[in-house]
Every structure is written in C-alpha cells, then in structure tokens.
Amino acid sequence: MIHPEDALFDEKAGGLLTKLKGVDLASRANALGGTWAGESLTLSLFGRPHRITREVIRDHEGNPATPAVTVLLCRYILSRPSELPPASPEWVTLRDIKGAGVLTSVFTDNTRKIIETAFTGHPDSLAAASATLGGGVESHRGYDLSIRFLALPRIPVLIHFNDAEVGMPAQCAILFDRSAQDCLDLECLSIIVTYLAGNLIG
Template sequence: MKTERSRVFAETYQRYLADIRQIDFLAKAAILGVVEENGALLIPLYDKSYTFTAEGIAESKALTPALQVMICKYILSCPAELPVSEGELVTYREFKDAGPLISFFTTNTNKTLEAAFTGNTEALRRRALAIGGKTRSSDVYDLSLEFHAFPRIPVYLNFNDRDDTFPAGCSILYRSSAALFLDMECLAMTGTLLTGKLIGGGSDVP
C-alpha cells in the first residue's frame, strides 16, 4: 500500500513539474512569500528550505514523493494576489473539502501527539523550538505554539496535558486562507509532517 502511494505521488510530481514549466513560476515569489534567486525559488518548509528550478527540486533525491508534491502544489496553487487577510483560525475539519481526510488527519496528528507527549509537555516545547516553532501566550492551554509550514501557511498547535479530570488534548489550527495555497490532501500532509518532526526527531515523512 505504501509503495503504491509513493508511486502515485511520484507520478503526480512529474505531472506537476510539467504544469509548472508552462507558467512563469518565478513571478509568483512575492505572493508565495519566498525568495527568487538565480532562476530559482527558495521555498521554506518548516525548518528546511528547498530550491526549485524549472528542472525540479534540487534536493528531490532526499525527499519523499509526498514532499515533492507538496512543494509543487504550493507553487501551482498560488493565487493571483494575496488575500486581504489571513482569515480566521479554523480546524482542519472546518475546511470545505476536508471531509474525506478528517479521520486520517485527526489520527495522524492530534491523537498521535496526545499519545506521544502526555505527561511531557516540556519535551513537546523543546522539540517545537528545535524545529523553528515559537511559543504563544495562552491562558487556556498548557502550551501554545506557532509554526510555518510554508511562508503563507502558519500552523498553530495547542496542547493541554492530562490532569485529574481530563486526558491530554491537542488541536492543530490553520488560517482559513490556507485553502488558497494548498489542496486538502497537501494541507493534511503539513499536519502529519509537523507531527513526524515533533515525535520523530525531525522526520520528513508526512
């Protein structure tokens, strides 16, 4: 199953590359929030940066096909202009087309993080800071964090540890404008990629 999934992503990557070559992708740098340099886009994805040219992603051999697809989709989905605002904070399930992937997202993000960091909020904080996350002030959560999947896609993680009454609880939020920059499958993978980085010491498998 995993091999088949990888094959599909690899084929999708090649198709997306062909699509990108038909557009002036370098002109999208400002809207995407990335740097254009020497005929390439320098695209940050969480704590790493990737170089995209007309030939593809320079670091592609070190990336899973899923990550290759995410980066291409970010370029292809670029809107004609920046939205007036980032929009309100929403959970993944609140996005219009998220329905088929809600269970996948919840199981592989919120529930995974709850299981991994119950009783160890400090470990979550340390891992988050190590991959570029920032703590946010909160009177509601034991730990509130902010990351950037891509420059225009901030990701917010709120975590409450277990207590005498409730089990640990974790939620991941996005700005509603994220739907302008990625489809729901790739947006879900920003959550699973973050989860992998937090529990796996920097894993890049979404």
C-alpha cells in the same frame, strides 16, 4: 515495500514537476514569499529551506524532496492566486476546511493522537521539538502550550496542547488560518499536518 499512497504521490509529483517547467519561477518568487538565486527558487517549509528548479525539488539537506512534499510545493507555486487572500482572524481545524469529509476527520483524529501520545507528560519536549521547525511559543488562555509555525510563507499553523491530568488524557489541536483554504487544497493541507506531526516525533 512501497505504500500505495507513496506511489500515488510519486505519480502526482512527476506530473506537477512537468507543469512547473512552463512556469517563470523567478517572477513568482516575491509573491510566493520565497527568494530567487542561482537559477532556483527557495521556499521555507517549517523553517527549512527547500530549493526548487524546473527539474527537481531538494530539501534542506540537499536530498530530493519526498513525493508528498514535492506535490505540496508544486501546488503552492502553481495555485498561488495573483492576489493573496487577507488573513482571517479565525483558526480552523482540518475537518472545518471546505470539502472535508468523514475520512478527513479520521485522519485529523489520528494525527492529533500521534502528538498526544508522544508528548503526554512532556510538554517541554514538544516545545523543544517545535523550535527545530521554527515554532514559537505563544500565550493562549485555556491551553498549557500553544505553538505557532509558518508551514509555508503566509500559511501559519497553530498547535494547542493540554497535558494529561487525573482522569483527563492529553489533548492536541492543529489549526490553520481559514484563509489557507484559498491557497491550498485539502490534500496539501493534510500533507502539511502529516509533515508537522512526523517531524515533531522524529
């Protein structure tokens, strides 16, 4: 059975691919942080190369990208500002992004809980899973584990994780550089969080 959300993304993906046909991908490659070769644009999503043409987007295994990932990459290409916003020193959660509402808070909580449940008692496994997505361990005071990813070129994501202790459950936070909201809308940032959580737990 197809989930209603899958059908929604499928419809959006088709419309965005149609818009992509009018875009000179080669001329945008550098500004997007990608590479152009063999009539296709390559962009990395969490370290995994995705090949984009005007007809199809393929993932790192050569398969057609999921509708959600297609929506994300198309919007990244179509919405890229002519001048990149400066990086911000401020990290924010999805619920802090402009336009976020109650449903966003619920989504964020559920996504965090997926990671917390999967890696309680196993922070080393979280670090190992993160490495397969290009995540690098950083040192941040107050956290057992902090991992920085590059979701898309110039779109960093940071995970803070504290393992469970006596009387205290595991806690996870997923954060974006605040400048991410100038490049991608809330739906696309939600897709990034979903992709990250889903691939971390396998």
